[in-house]
Amino acid sequence: MSEVCSKPTLDAARDMLARVWGYDDFRWAQRRIVVGALRGRDVLAVLPTGGGKSLCFQVPALLLPGTTIVVSPLISLMQDQVATLRRRGVAAAYLSSSQPSHEQRKVWRAYEQGHLKLLYVAPERMAQLVDRRAPLPTPLLAIDEAHCISEWGHDFRPHYRSLGRHRIALGNPPTIALTASATPATRADIVRILRMRRVVTAVNSFDRPNLFFSVQRAKDEVTRLRQTAALLKRHKQTAIVYVPTRNRTDGVTAVLRGWGVPASPYHAGLPSTDRTALLEKFLDGRIRVMVATNAFGMGIDKSDVRFVIHLGIPTRPEAYYQEAGRAGRDGERAWCKLLWLKEDLQLAKSMAAEKPSTRVGNSPAYLRARKAGLDTMRRYVSSRGCRREILLGYLGEEEVRCSGCDRCVRGGDGDV
Secondary structure (H helix, E strand, O other), rough: OOOOOOOHHHHHHHHHHHHHHHHOOOOOHHHHHOOOOOOOOOEEEEEOOOOOOHHHHHHHHHHHOOOOOEEOOOHHHHHHHHHHHHHHHOOOOOOOOOOHHHHHHHHHHHOOOOOEEEEOOOOHHHHHHHHHHOOOOOOOEEOOOOOHHOOOOOOHHHHEEEHHHHHHHHOOOOEEEEOOOOOOHHHHHHHHHHOOOOOEEOOOOOOOOOOOEEEEOOOOOHHHHHHHHHHHHOOOEEEEEEOHHHHHHHHHHHHHOOOOOOOOEOOOOOOHHHHHHHHHHOOOOOOEEEOOOOOOOOOOOOOOOOOOEEOOOOOOOHHHHHHOOOOOOOOOOOEEEEEEEEOOOHHHHHHHOOOOOOOOOOOOHHHHHHHHHHHHHHHHHHHHOHHHHHHHOOOOOOOOOOOOOOOOOOOOOOOO
16 A cells, blocks of 8 residues: 655645554654655654654655665564554565575565565665665665664664665665664764764653653572562563573573463574564463563564563663563553562673674774663662663653652552
8 A cells, every 4th residue: 555645745644644554643753753754854763662663664655656675673573564564555575584585586576676665674685685676766764773773772783884885875865763762872873874964853752651660689589580470470461571591581481380470481592483473472462471581572562561570680771771661552551670689780790791792893882882881770770769760861861750660659559
């Protein structure tokens, strides 16, 4: 479904939004981003989890001629968004190494013949895409999880660093860079590396008032797991339990099941078919509690997660806030709880001090960012100050009014 306009307007975008997605209007930040894209401007969009980032490039893609290219870092994220678009009648496809060769050829053919409105690719495939680009110009380039471009970001990926060069080779199309969490230094890096000009910037507040943040130190691992099981049995709602390493997912899952919690494990080491099946069961409610590494959750559209529990201390506030922010995407009250042990601080310190792989690099900026992130997480778990203020201050927000954390609110429906 598309309706190419010679000069697409905001009214045309609103009409498309209503007909394809069923929404009456855009939110303020979405409107600013969409108008910028329709006018051919480069856009930096920093919207928190649940802020509707995908609509900001999907709607313009249906109004502009040609195929919008969407760069995305995860196969599961691409699969999820393409499947949703196709159900709405949108000609969308993705390319990944997980597809059989005949399926990849089919997608390439559809792209080269101009039959697609959106094509999702991993950053590693951009060089191939440049070589095989369709005769029609690329009307829009959307880069999801754009913080991966920056060494200041919490999930730096070297292939993202080439996107500025690939963008020029594609004909320098208007570009939307989107992320849910980026410090001011990361934002500046995104603009510089992508060679963006006359940038329209839309940065929403990272604050999500419906989320309640709490931290609890446990005396030992058994106590921590008992507390987790008790919480999940008392509140029989959808939850994600994050653990720091793959080998802990199976163990924590087994313990929770033994104590009557219907949990399932998820990590990047599982076969792709197993991960896909687990994701589908989680999305449709057959799995209530997912025990996972940080490989789970990015870009997943599950609105009714009521609890996100961390068993351990993430090394970066951006990563923690993004994972915790997968709770309460429907705007209803949700809880983000971190349970930690003394040895978790040492584990986080060791992980942050690890010599980066050659894939990541060893730049001074990257090492400084890791240290600053760890120092902030140490303050987050141990400070007597407002939890929310610590997290949002790191992300560049100075004026913070706490709407719920265990340091500022006692009793009521606060710290469960």
